[in-house]
Amino acid sequence: MKRIIALLVIVGAAATAVLHFTYPAAATAGCPSCYGFTDLGDGVYVEGDMSPDRRAAAKATIETARARVREFYGDLRSSPRVLLCATEACYRPLGGGSRGVTLLDRALILSPRGADTVIAAHELAHAELHRRIGLRATLARTVPQWFDEGLAVVVSDDPRYLAPGAERCLVEPGSDLPTARAAWIETAESAGLYARAACKVSRWLDAHGGAAGILRLAASGSFEEITASTGS
Structure with missing residues (x-):
């Protein structure tokens, strides 16, 4: 038993050390x-x-x-x-x-x-x-990155990317918003992606009952309504 406990301590310490150097944010x-x-x-x-x-x-x-x-x-x-x-x-x-x-x-x-x-x-x-x-859908990136980011802008009511009033769009979203996180990070600020994604998400919310639309998708586990939304 003592050997098992000692082994678990060693494994735990090793895992902590690896996490510290490979993903310090998670360790912290x-x-x-x-x-x-x-x-x-x-x-x-x-x-x-x-x-x-x-x-x-x-x-x-x-x-x-x-x-x-x-x-x-x-x-x-x-x-x-x-x-x-x-x-x-x-x-x-x-x-x-x-x-x-x-x-x-x-x-x-x-x-x-x-x-x-x-x-x-x-x-x-x-x-x-x-x-x-x-967790599964989050790790699988089932929700496109543009929707995740655009929704966060809408929820936070960020005045840098949204206008006040009923029509909140500062720019048109276009049809080339990145779905992958890596692609988003590469061009987010330079391409004005936050404002474009916020516009697209705000219009999606208007058409789907606001937060109720998000809750329906989360409950169903199907996000085809979002992934199929590729136009402006």
Whole structure:
């Protein structure tokens, strides 16, 4: 028995080390305190050196962002850990040059540039969609990347990519929105993909009953209505 326990400890330590070097974001999200994050309660963690006033502001930001996602869906089923970095040195190895990153429906990490309601709600919207469609569909990328991103823009009500009022489109979506995550990352900012995807998703929502349309697809497990939507 002692040998088995020792072997499990060794295997666990080896797995942790591999995760640390190959996917530091997941390792950090799995044990925030191991990487210098302080627990503020309610699933919110901040970089240890963050000042008291910034900690209070961060907690309030996450509460407001959660309320925004809840307002869209009617309730929240996901409860991801939220890690906020106070410095770029903290965030760079976890999320690169982005403002925020979401890990399935389990965690999200925000950079100092992403510690505002819109960005936090955007990442929380990803987590909520992933929770509702399930782990298998999330890992299989069953929902096209343009829809996942466009929906997060709509839910977060991002004024950079959406106009106020009934007709929210700032640009026409076109028909060449990337379905794969890698393709999206390569051209997202330069090609104005966020505004185009947000337009397309907002029109889809208008035609399918808003959040109710998303819930129907999640419940059925079939996303053909989205994948078949290739036109503008």
